[in-house]
Structure formats: C-alpha cells, structure tokens
Amino acid sequence: MSTLLVVGSANADHVLTFDELPQAGQTLISQQYRLELGGKGANQAVAAVRLKNTMQQVYFISALGDDSNAATMRTNWTADGIDLSGCYQIAKKSTGTAVIFVNQYGENSIGVVPGANAYLSAHHIQQQHALFAQANYLLIQLETSLESVHQALILAKQNHCTTILNPAPATKLNNDLLNLIDIITPNETEALALTGIEVIDQQSAQQAAQSLHSRGVNIVIITLGSKGAYISEKGQGSIIPTPTVNAIDTVAAGDTFNGALMVALDEGKTLIEAVEFANLASSIAVTRNGAQSSIPYRKELT
Template sequence: MTNRIAVLGSINVDTTYHVTRFPQPGETISANDKSSAPGGKGANQAVAAARSGAQLSFIGMVGEDNEGKFMREALQEDGIDTKFLKNDPRHGTGAAVITLDANGQNDIMVYPGANFGMDESLLAGTEDLLEKVDFLIAQFETPQAVTAAAFKLAKEHGVVTILNPAPAKEILPELLAVTDVVIPNESESEVLTGIAVDSEEAMLKTAEYFKDHGVANLLITLGSRGVFYSTPHGHGIVPAFKVKAIDTTAAGDTFIGALTSQLRKDLSNVADALVYAQRASSLTVQRMGAMPSIPTASEVQAALND
C-alpha cells in the first residue's frame, strides 16, 4: 500500500561552503569549495518520502523569483504535487548558508523569507487534499499558528499529524493538542522539556511529558546511538547503522520522510519502519548536499539487504 502524505513546510535554496574547520569568532578563513542545491526541512522531508515510494503533496510558499521557480521544479522532478505551493509577492524564497567541515559536521544560518510569509489563507482549498492523505508532516521553519490550523483541519479528516519541532522553540499548546507524533532530536528534546535524554529512563520521562501535553507518540533521534520510540504499542531503542559521515545535512529530514513513507497509520509497524528510516539516513550522510543526498527506495532496500 502506498502512503499518501502532505508536507506543510519550508523551502530553501542551500549554499554550502566547504571548510577544513569552523572559524573562531572574528576569524576569517578560506573555503575550499562552494556548492548550491535545493533544500529546506519541508522540501527535504517531502523528497525523502517521495523517493521511498510515497505519494506526496506540498503546502508552502516561495518567492516570485528564480529561486522559487527552481525549487518548484525540483519538487516536481520527484513527482511531488505542488498545487498548494504558492508564490509570496512580498518576500524572496527562503535560503540557507551551510558551513561544512572536514569531519562532515555543519552549522546552518537560515533566511526564512517566504516560509514565514505564510498565514492561514494558505490553507484555503486544502480540505479536498486532506480528505485523501494519511499523514501530514510539519516542522518549525514555518509559522506555528499555520501549522496548528492545518493540523486541526487534518484531525477532522482522520489524518495522522507528525511534528518535527526543529529548530527547537516553545510549542504552542494548541499545536501539541492536535499532534499525534512528535519527532525531536536529542538536543531539541532537552530544549523543549528540560529533560536531558542521557538514559532510557530519561527518555521514558520525556515520553510522559509529551503524553501529558496531548501527544501519544514520541520518537527521539539520538545520532550515532539510534532512535528511541514510545508509542501505545511499546517503547525501545533502534540502533543506528555505523557509517562514516561526510555531510550530515538533511540526515534528520531523510529519516522523517523515509519513516513516514513506511508507517502504518496506527503505528503498529513502528520498529520496522524505524530500521528502514535509519538505513535511509545512513546513506544520506555518506553523500554531499541536502536534497541530492537523499536515497531512493531501491537504494535503501539494497543497503538493508547487504
């Protein structure tokens, strides 16, 4: 069965500067190389899900500029429906500047642009779409109020809502109330709850925190330690695949998109879906760039069969 997914999210054009090491405050260093590629957390997650066989629709905004045209075409190349990708006449397309060091670690500076030009009028006409999809995914590179309105609408149509609270910031209570699955990484989880996820006991305590705020399902990505999950079906840690990372950009986005492409709506297969998602993410970090590094279903299956 093919999962039908809508992503409400961010679109950025990524420019990556390749350096031997990160500069110190006030220091000027030379970049060894420079590259540009389509990206943004929302776009990356949509492409990851589409490349793993899901049927995708995208809800978002770009500027009336060449970058917006470039990003629209990039999504369409992966078979993603862009009917609800609107143009913002006031702001340029979102952009990110990424500094990547020789160890594959990065830091990122984002210009939100049209991503934060969204308001609830963007959702006009999306009811027909939400009647047909299984999952709606969103992140924090777009306004929370729009996400809350979209999730509320999605819940009215029986859609499973997935929130990736990145970059971490306080979550609106009304958004948590209509979120089915929350997926932070370990640092985001600590920012959101004040609980350091340094043990399974702490992770279970974090799961209780989110349950108390209305979210029944928690996944915490733990980098090289794997991923912790807590759902009504049980809890546990699925280990990561050991690989040599050369660029961690879009690793988390690949994980979320690939995971959602495999999940059943009742999350009964969460452990198996997590293994698939972990494998997909492990391939992404062995390649350069955001969207260009995201693997296809056949690549993930081949790696799982190795």
C-alpha cells in the first residue's frame, strides 16, 4: 500500500447563500442556510480518499474539539475510509468553525474560528513520526499553527517524503519553511501574499513562479479558477486549462484540486497529467453545493 498523509484543519461550516456577497456595513437576508463539514485539511483528506486507487491509503492528522461536530466528522471520515489514528481530541475546546457567504456566481467569502485547530502542536506532529516514515506524500495547509506546519515539513523531508503545501490562508512565509517544500499550490491571492506579484496573466504567473523557485520551491502550481492552473518546473511553465462548467459553489474547489493532485502524482502520473486530473476533479466539485459534500468520487471522473 502507498501511504498518503494529510495534516491540517477541520471545521464545521455554516453556509449562507445570497445573490451578492454583503459589503462592509451591509445587512442582507440569506436565501438558504446549511451546516456542512469542512476545513481545508479535512476537505483535502476527503478528496484524496475519494479519488485514490485501491493501493493507496489516506491518513489524516488533525485536532478536533470534544463536541458533537467532532463525533459527526469522525463518523463520516471513517465511512469514507480515512485512517484517523493521528486525529487528536482537545479537551474543553470546540471544533473549528467557519462562516461562509456564497453568491449566485459561486464566489465566496469565508471567516474562520480556529477552535481546536489552533491546538495542533509540533509535539502532536512529532508523536506521529511513524506515519511520516512510511508516507510517500505529505499534503498540508496553513489553517493550523505554523509550528505544526514546520514540524510536519521537517519530518517529511527527514523521511524522504514529497511535500505539497497549499499556502492557504494567504500569508507571507520565510525561506526556512519554503526550502522544505517540493510543490506549492497557491491561488492568485496567495501568490500575491507570497511574492508581492499580482497574477493577472501568464507572464505575471511566470514571474511569481520564478520568485518562489528562487526561494527553494521545485514545482509551482498557481491555480487560476476557471482559467485552469499555471505550472512551472525548472523554469519552464504553461497553463493547463480546466473543463468549462456552470459553477455554483467554489468552496472546496481548491481542496479537491490538491487532494486529487497528490493522488495522481503518487500514481506516477506526469505533472501535466496530474494537474489535468486535479482540474477535472475540481471542475465537478464547483457544480455542487457544499464542501465535503461536493467532492467527487473517482468513478465520476471516468
């Protein structure tokens, strides 16, 4: 079996839909409310386990509260087939929570209360060293503490595990951390935060990618929404288009992309093939409402 490891956040998502996203100081009446399971780490783990082949096993390291949301998450993830031996319960803390506003075009604005996610520590990560020793790939984001992210990347590199960082939410990162990353997958906003370069076309995407290469990252994949993804390796870059669909909710699109990317690379697909696979998976996710409820299964990609 091939081991795929995801480290990251888990949230209960409170989703409100509107024709237009509320502006500062504006109050709008939501058309619909629903509670969804989300969090970038959990979404990516779910994407990986639903899109994997029969010879891959997905493990998820995270921190949950001691509430009913945590129990529901564990039940659902186990049903999907995720191994939760690295999932911690933090006493007297709530599970992470997100409030998501979605408009009629599928665009969203998200506010997050970290809850138990903030308590996933470097010590917790170190306790799971055996998982890192057997993992082929590590996929991680920035919704847990930077100390936990840094420790996970260090353990992965010590064990010759390929590292993928989805640098969300957008923030600046130092070179010590970037030097531990093999593949980075920012969107346009995250690329701006990392490089100071506004990505508006292929030329600016190339400039942002070169900036990240110069700081130690081998492969840069800048996701561009409906325009696809810009990939850059060894200074050579190109845009891989995504299928044209009617998007209604983009909440888990990036997470689906990242989970699918890890699965495909672990299968031995080329970078272009892996990004095409990831684009296809995320293009299905945006045609459905919700976070984990929108993520497709592998049989749907054929």
